[in-house]
Amino acid sequence: MDRGHRAVPHTADVRVEAWAPDREGCLAEAVAALVETFADTAGARSDAEADFTVPAGGDEDLLVAVLDEVIFRLEIEGTLPLETEAQPVDGGVRVRWRTTGTDAVELVGAVPKAVSLHGLRFSGTDSGWRCAVTVDV
Template sequence: MERRPARGHRMVPHTADVRIEAWAPDREGCVAEAVTALVDTFVDPAGATPEADVEFHVPPGADEDLLVGVLDEVIFRMETEETLPLATEVRPADDGGLTVRWRATGTDAVELVGAVPKAVSLHELRFGADEGRWSCAVTLDV
């Protein structure tokens, strides 16, 4: 059986939509990997340079709600501000939520390579501690 690196992500086959998996040693790292996985499903960020720092707060909630909140923010900012994260840092917030910081670029700085996600599906959403690390699986509506 192939051994996965301590942190990473991948796309997995899914009918009609896009499904991603991400994993990391901790919850926040897993959320950051899921952001990268989401972006990698539809753009090639190679050669793009960060143009801005973006920071936002996700209010406290269940772990799945925190993950969806961050991924929804990627889609929202892409649609409303035409920005995408190139690098993501996630920290626990004092109130139990998350503080997310992106090094972002404009959508015009990346090459489109796939269907653009429209929403995060709650169907078959999985996120939690698994065998000493955190992992998630998310379906993206395209």
């Protein structure tokens, strides 16, 4: 299975889907999908790194926590991830971002406000991992 992501039309909100061979790759693709819904990062260069750990929990909880962190840092710090690496740790996940400030990118869409739990999906099969999430804008 290849890695990838896309935005899907959704009334008044943003819906993204992502897929990858493993859970951590799918999380990274979901972050990229979310960022692409509101920012044009072409040509942007990272000027900082950030990392955090999401404790063990259900897979959907991990997805929500990682995407919530994108929104939190966007609102509080004015930063967003350009590259995401995720590694499993004790049932949870350690996330490392290469980041840039919002002043280094062009905002092209509605800025996300919250991750919706309605219609949230994140699961793995023998052929890889897939997720779908709606984000309130």
